[in-house]
Structures are given as structure tokens and as C-alpha cells.
Amino acid sequence: xxxxxxxxxxxxxxxxxxxxxxxxxxxxxxxxxxxxxxxxxxxxxxxxxxxxxxxxxxxxxxxxxxxxxxxxxxxxxxxxxxxxxxxxxxxxxxxxxxxxxxxxxxxxxxxxxxxxxxxxxxxxxxxxxxxxxxxxxxxxxxxxxxxxxxxxxxxxxxxxxxxxxxxxxxxxxxxxxxxxxxxxxxxxxxxxxxxxxxxxxxxxxxxxxxxxxxxxxxxxxxxxxxxxxxxxxxxxxxxxxxxxxxxxxxxxxxxxxxxxxxxxxxxxxxxxxxxxxxxxxxxxxxxxxxxxxxxxxxxxxxxxxxxxxxxxxxxxxxxxxxxxxxxxxxxxxxxxxxxxxxxxxxxxxxxxxxxxxxxxxxxxxxxxxxxxxxxxxxxxxxxxx
Numbered sequence: 001x002x003x004x005x006x007x008x009x010x011x012x013x014x015x016x017x018x019x020x021x022x023x024x025x026x027x028x029x030x031x032x033x034x035x036x037x038x039x040x041x042x043x044x045x046x047x048x049x050x051x052x053x054x055x056x057x058x059x060x061x062x063x064x065x066x067x068x069x070x071x072x073x074x075x076x077x078x079x080x081x082x083x084x085x086x087x088x089x090x091x092x093x094x095x096x097x098x099x100x101x102x103x104x105x106x107x108x109x110x111x112x113x114x115x116x117x118x119x120x121x122x123x124x125x126x127x128x129x130x131x132x133x134x135x136x137x138x139x140x141x142x143x144x145x146x147x148x149x150x151x152x153x154x155x156x157x158x159x160x161x162x163x164x165x166x167x168x169x170x171x172x173x174x175x176x177x178x179x180x181x182x183x184x185x186x187x188x189x190x191x192x193x194x195x196x197x198x199x200x201x202x203x204x205x206x207x208x209x210x211x212x213x214x215x216x217x218x219x220x221x222x223x224x225x226x227x228x229x230x231x232x233x234x235x236x237x238x239x240x241x242x243x244x245x246x247x248x249x250x251x252x253x254x255x256x257x258x259x260x261x262x263x264x265x266x267x268x269x270x271x272x273x274x275x276x277x278x279x280x281x282x283x284x285x286x287x288x289x290x291x292x293x294x295x296x297x298x299x300x301x302x303x304x305x306x307x308x309x310x311x312x313x314x315x316x317x318x319x320x321x322x323x324x325x326x327x328x329x330x331x332x333x334x335x336x337x338x339x340x341x342x343x344x345x346x347x348x349x350x351x352x353x354x355x356x357x358x359x360x361x362x363x364x365x366x367x368x369x370x371x372x373x374x375x376x377x378x379x380x381x382x383x384x385x
Contacts, residue, residue, distance in 0.1 A: 004138045004155055006035050007300035008125050013039065015123030015302065016098030020091035023077075023102040025110050026127035027234035027259070028175055031155045032103040035127060036073045040101055044068060047075040054079055061086040071099040078109030084117035091121055106179060107232040123302075128234060129153030129260050131296040133385035145366050145381050146276040149285045152262015153292075168266035172196070175233075183229050191217065195226055199236065200258060200267035204284035204291075207238065207256040227256075234259060237295060242310040242321050242328075244354075251311045261289045286335035286381075287319060290364050293384055294320060294331075316349045327359040337367040344376055 008024075012035065015022045024032045037045055044067075048054045057064045057080045065086055077083060091099050102122075104110035114122050130153040135141040140158045142148040151157050151164050160167070177189070186192050195216045202212065213223035230236045238254040258264035264285060270276050279285075291307070298305040310330070311317040320331040330350055334343050347361045362377045370383045 003034065003038060004031065004130060004134055004158075006031065006127070007131060007134055007297075008127055008302075009035065009039055011300060011302040012125050015125065016040075016101075018097060019121060019123035020095070020097055020099045021087065021102060021118060021122045022098065022100075023104065023110060023114065023122050023124045024127055025104050025107060025124060025234070027129070028105045028179065029154055029156060029171065030127050030129045030234070032105070032127050033073075033075055034155070036075075036101050036103055040073060040098075043071055043073050043101060045073045045075065048079040048083075049076045057083055065090050068100075071096070071101070073101040073103070075103050076105065077102040078104040078106050078113065081109060081113050084113040088117045088121065105233065106183065107234070125302060126234070126299040128292070128296045128299060129262075130155055130158070131300065131385060132293055136385065141382075144273070145286070146273045146282075148381075149261045149282070149289060150265055150270065150273055150276050152260040152265070154260065154262060157262060163271075164262050165266060165271045168263055171263070172266070179233060180229060183232075184226065192226065195223070196230075197267045199227075199230065199256065200264045201281070202256050203236075203258045203264050203281075204287045205256060206251065206253045208253065235263065237291075237305075239291065239320075240308050242308040251313070255309055257288050257291045259292045259295060261285045261292070264288060283335040286366055287333045290331070290333045290384065291320060294322070297385075310350055316346050318346050318350050327357055328354060329360050329362075330358060331362045331364055333364050335366040337365070339363075339365060339367060339373070339378055341373075344374065347376065 012022060012024070024036055026032050046053050048057060061083055074083070087100060132141065135158070142151055154167070156162070157164050157167050180186060180192065195218065198212060198216050209223045209227065210220035213220040216223065227236070231238065236256060236258050238256060240254050241251050265276065268279070268281055270279055276282060294307055295305045306323060308321045309317065309319055310321055318330045319333040322329040330347055332343060332347050343363050347363070351358045351361065360377065361375070362379055364379045364381070364384055366381055368380045368382060370380045371378050
């Protein structure tokens with residue numbers, strides 16, 4: 001098993017000092033178990049995917065937990081929701097920080113369990129696949145942008161001698177048949193796979209759920225329900241439009257982004273670098289990658305991403321806006337490898353409207369060099385992290 005140093009490790013260590021339970025949430029195969037075991041090597045490890053352990057935990061939760069006087073790592077704990085209220089009693093009695101470590105791959109069940117029984121007792125880290133900074137540190141960052149977009153960030157793609165297409169094909173069928181079917185009780189898997197592929201074709205676009213449903217042959221209500229499960233499983237995120245109005249009518253629709261370009265590329269039928277280089281969705285996949293990197297950076301620090309996009313009805317758009325209490329930090333995303341001066345037009349428009357509130361405007365692009373130009377930071381893809 002390859003070990004990648006994860007940026008979230010410091011956040012995990014910090015939370016374990018202040019909460020009796022730490023939970024690591026994130027998609028399947030993002031490295032949650034590996035991180036938990038590396039960070040807490042002295043704690044016994046139990047997977048609730050194991051039928052014997054699950055049966056024991058379900059039938060006699062008190063005795064199940066009595067085996068762990070010094071705490072434990074409980075993997076895929078959402079498989080056994082009854083444990084949450086028993087855990088509450090144990091940690092309240094012991095009053096020990098960093099006592100139990102939970103992992104889970106579905107936000108729904110994990111957060112429901114935490115919210116009901118463990119409110120105030122859990123520090124939560126969300127772990128997505130490898131960020132660019134983590135790949136660079138591990139020496140596995142691909143040489144070309146097209147290879148990076150094709151590979152995505154799942155650790156197994158880098159630690160095993162497997163073509164990304166083989167790994168993602170297996171991931172989708174396993175993930176579909178296990179998790180999504182459990183959450184949605186879907187009868188028609190082919191229909192859901194069609195839905196997934198239609199979502200991938202819309203990554204980086206405004207999301208119209210009724211149109212998506214119509215294209216897929218399901219109702220808008222079903223489309224919304226399925227989309228919320230993709231969100232809860234950390235496969236996609238919806239980025240909301242920027243809310244502050246600078247005297248212009250703004251769009252109200254969110255944008256859909258996959259959180260991993262390798263998965264999106266596989267769903268789009270892209271199987272090799274040559275296809276990626278020429279694919280009409282390459283620009284959308286690059287934008288998807290930049291947005292996902294921003295989400296990972298926030299998650300790894302234990303923060304919420306706080307990102308949006310700005311678009312007025314005249315069609316001016318700034319792809320990514322981060323904000324803090326005082327300022328907005330806009331980023332324009334361009335997949336081209338050669339810098340063009342008109343790339344800054346939308347940033348200038350936003351600056352004219354927002355005035356002093358705009359700081360550190362950036363253009364992230366698909367080229368190699370990074371430089372400053374007319375008050376903008378132009379950032380090559382390799383320097384994003």
C-alpha cells in the first residue's frame with residue numbers, strides 16, 4: 001500500500017486534541033482508512049463492512065465497544081447507525097479527546113448519525129482524492145496536463161500499475177451497485193448510469209435539473225434526488241452564483257462540478273491522452289480540476305470552501321470567486337496553453353463593479369509559465385497548489 005502524505009493530517013491531529021471523536025468523511029477510495037491508520041497507529045482497526053463485525057455491533061453494541069478501552073478506528077461506521085448513541089455514552093463517560101476515529105463514505109448517514117447522537121462531540125475532516133500539492137510531494141504529479149485530467153486524483157490510480165480507464169470502470173460499477181443502490185433503491189441501473197454520464201457531460205455548466213431529467217427520461221424531482229446523493233457521496237459539488245448584486249441582474253442557477261476529473265473523463269468515454277487533448281470537454285474538465293483543487297484546499301484545512309461564481313445576464317462571467325469577510329478573490333480559468341490578453345476582460349468588468357473589494361485577481365491557465373501581467377497573477381497549471 002503506497003502512503004501519500006496528506007495535507008489533512010495536521011487538521012486531523014488538531015481536531016483529535018479537542019474532540020472525543022474525529023470523523024473522516026469522503027468518497028470511497030479517497031484514502032480515508034489509510035490516513036486514519038497512519039495518523040492513529042496505536043488504535044485497533046475495525047471495518048463495519050466486515051459482516052461478522054457488523055453483526056456483533058448490531059446485535060450487542062455495548063459489548064462491541066467494550067473491546068476498545070483505548071478507543072478504536074471504526075471504518076464505514078454508517079453501516080451501523082445504532083452505534084452512534086452507544087458511542088455517545090462511552091465518550092461522555094471517559095471524557096478523553098481523540099478517543100474514537102470514524103470514517104464514512106456517505107454524508108447522509110454519517111451526518112444524520114452525528115447530528116442526532118453526537119452533536120458537539122465530533123470534529124470532522126472531509127478527505128477528497130489527492131490534491132496537486134500531495135501528488136507533487138509524493139513525486140507522482142503527471143508530466144502533462146492531459147495526463148493529469150485523465151488520471152484524476154484517486155490514490156489507487158497512482159499506486160497500482162493500472163490504466164485509469166480500468167480502475168474507474170471498476171469503481172463506477174462497484175460504487176453504483178453497492179452504495180447508490182442502498183441509498184436510492186434504484187431498480188434500473190442502466191438508467192442511473194445514463195444519468196451519471198449526462199452529469200459528466202454537464203460538468204462546469206449551469207445546472208438545469210428539469211432539462212437534465214428530461215434528457216435522461218426521469219422527472220425533475222427524481223433528478224434532484226439523484227443529484228443530492230451524488231453530492232452526499234462526494235462525487236459532485238454544486239457551486240452557487242455570487243449573491244452580492246452590483247446593480248446587475250445575475251443568474252440564480254448553480255454550476256455543477258465533478259470533484260474528480262478522472263471519474264468525469266471516464267464517464268465521458270475518454271480513455272487515453274490523445275482523446276483528452278482533442279476532446280470538446282477538455283476546457284470544462286480543466287475548469288472542473290481547478291474548482292476541485294480549491295475545494296480540496298479548504299477541506300484539508302478543515303474549512304468550508306466558500307466559493308461561488310459571478311455571471312451577469314450580458315454573459316460576463318468570472319469562473320471562481322473566493323471570499324472572506326472583507327474581500328473577494330476572483331479567478332478566471334482558461335484551458336489554453338498560450339496566454340491571451342482578452343482573458344482578463346471579465347475580471348476587469350468585475351473590478352469595475354466591485355471596486356476596492358477585489359483582491360489578488362488570478363488567471364489560471366493550461367500553460368507552463370506563471371507571471372504577473374497588468375495587475376493580474378497569471379498562474380500555470382503546475383503552480384496552482
